[in-house]
Amino acid sequence: MKNKVSLKSRGSLIQRLVLAPYSVWAVLFIVVPLLFVAYYAFTDNSFHFTFGNISRFFTETSPVGDGSREVRRYLLIFGRSLKLAVISTLICLVLGYPFAYMLSRASAKTQSVLITIIMIPMWMNFLIRTYAWMTILQDTGILNGFIGLLGLKPIHIIGTEGAVVIGMVYDYFPYMILPIYSVMAKMDMKLLEAARDLGCSSAGVLRRVVWPLSLPGVISGVNMVLIPSISTFYISQKLGNGMFYLIGDAIEQQYVANDLHFAAAIAFILMVILLVGMAFMQRAANKKAYA
Numbered sequence: 001m002k003n004k005v006s007l008k009s010r011g012s013l014i015q016r017l018v019l020a021p022y023s024v025w026a027v028l029f030i031v032v033p034l035l036f037v038a039y040y041a042f043t044d045n046s047f048h049f050t051f052g053n054i055s056r057f058f059t060e061t062s063p064v065g066d067g068s069r070e071v072r073r074y075l076l077i078f079g080r081s082l083k084l085a086v087i088s089t090l091i092c093l094v095l096g097y098p099f100a101y102m103l104s105r106a107s108a109k110t111q112s113v114l115i116t117i118i119m120i121p122m123w124m125n126f127l128i129r130t131y132a133w134m135t136i137l138q139d140t141g142i143l144n145g146f147i148g149l150l151g152l153k154p155i156h157i158i159g160t161e162g163a164v165v166i167g168m169v170y171d172y173f174p175y176m177i178l179p180i181y182s183v184m185a186k187m188d189m190k191l192l193e194a195a196r197d198l199g200c201s202s203a204g205v206l207r208r209v210v211w212p213l214s215l216p217g218v219i220s221g222v223n224m225v226l227i228p229s230i231s232t233f234y235i236s237q238k239l240g241n242g243m244f245y246l247i248g249d250a251i252e253q254q255y256v257a258n259d260l261h262f263a264a265a266i267a268f269i270l271m272v273i274l275l276v277g278m279a280f281m282q283r284a285a286n287k288k289a290y291a
Helices: 004-043 050-057 072-104 108-123 126-137 142-149 161-185 189-197 202-231 234-239 247-256 260-290
Strands: 063-065 069-072
Touching: 004 247, 004 260, 050 072, 050 260, 069 072, 072 108, 072 161, 072 202, 072 247, 108 161, 108 234, 126 161, 161 234, 189 202, 202 247, 202 260, 234 247, 247 260
Parallel strands: none
Antiparallel strands: 063 069
8 A cells, every 4th residue: 555655656756847847938938928918017117006008908099081980999909800810710610620520530641641731831931921922912913913814804802801811821720720630530430430320410420429529629729720810910911911900910019119018918908808718618618528
């Protein structure tokens, strides 16, 4: 009995020692920066405690149109950012889910080849990938050149929401596929066979078995696409031709203007909103999976 207790204690000690480097890294590069963001968000330029930065995000207005009416500036920017991020995430999910399913059912050699193809764009710098899409989507770019060869009129994509969404989908698509694939690859095929033996159709197997079991991967993929999409700023600046001002652009602008406290406030509010949203999504996914 004493030997078992001793071995258990030794094992837990080894686990703590193994996790120690990660714990130190997490504290230094995750917890400490977040504390600094919160500290700057709730202080003014004299580092006195204030809610002014937080209230400014919700109350500051700016004129629109002919100046006859005003809108809540940062709430409007956040709504636009959320809309584009949700659209990009849904596109990634619709395209990535069936691809991840087919990938998980393929042979080991095919899986290796397809995963490599998916990861190849991620080996290139983020800026290069964005500039590549600028070359493709601009009015005199590759896409309109091909359309011209077909005898059709050129389409003006650059400067539209569509270009920004395309850039987001292209850059973050692998982050949707890989989490879903990792869950589906470990799925017990006997459960699918049992569902078919009990008279479930292919659509029923997908809805009643595959989808609930793959929800953890779906939630992870949604988070990994939605969060960077909603906070991006470089894609909107380049592919949006400077016509789209997203929440990431707002943070960058305040940082460039040396208004670090308001920039931290925007980042803090965005972080809280995303954490709350992720918590609700995870809770709903857990309920459905356990049900």
